Amino acid sequence: MKIYKSIVDERILHDFSKIQGRSLINHVANSYDIETAISFASLFCPEIIEVDDCIFISEFYNGNIMELRKLYKNTKDIEMFVNSWSLQSLVKECDVINSSGDYIEEFAKAIQYFWQLRVNSLFPSRDIVVEIGEEIMGEEGLTVTLYQKGQPK
Incomplete structure (x- = not known):
């Protein structure tokens, strides 16, 4: 048998304040309803738009490409600015975050993996x-962003 580990360290479950399952998958199944699960699926696989050769997470784009072109000299900087998301903005709404930051780092790795896919x-x-x-x-704090590498525009 060959095991291919998850991108999320399963051991983090033991640090949770309220464990509701024997695995992370089981914990989710016991903790959230289908609407929340669907919302998380959208977070991990977001709607992407392309505007004037720029790639954006549509949730973050305000329709202001001309203004952005004046402010930033290249596509990479425009994309980084629009697509940068402080993960603290999500956890401010959550009840618990451990002081070492392990939770947010595991979450960031998952976001990075799925957005890259x-x-x-x-x-x-x-x-x-x-x-x-x-x-x-x-x-603020740990941030995720996406951009095209080596775009001259």
Whole structure:
């Protein structure tokens, strides 16, 4: 038998304040309703739009490409600015986050993995990076963003 581990470390379950299952999958099944599960699926596989050769998570784009072209000199910076998302904005709404940041880091790795799969499947010929870092483009704390690498425009 060959085991291919999840991108999320299963051991983190033991740190949860209220364990509701014997595995992470079981915990989700016991903790959330179908509407929440569908919402998370959309978060991990978001709607993507392309505007003037720029790739955006549609949730974050405000229809202001001309203004962005004036502010930023290249496509990469425009995409990084629009697509940067502070993961703190999500956890502010959650009841519990451990002080070591393990939860948010595991969540960030999952977002990075699935967003990368999404853009690779939609744009196989483009070199699109999904990056995790601290305070990218002025966002607070751990941030995820995506951008096209090496875009001259």
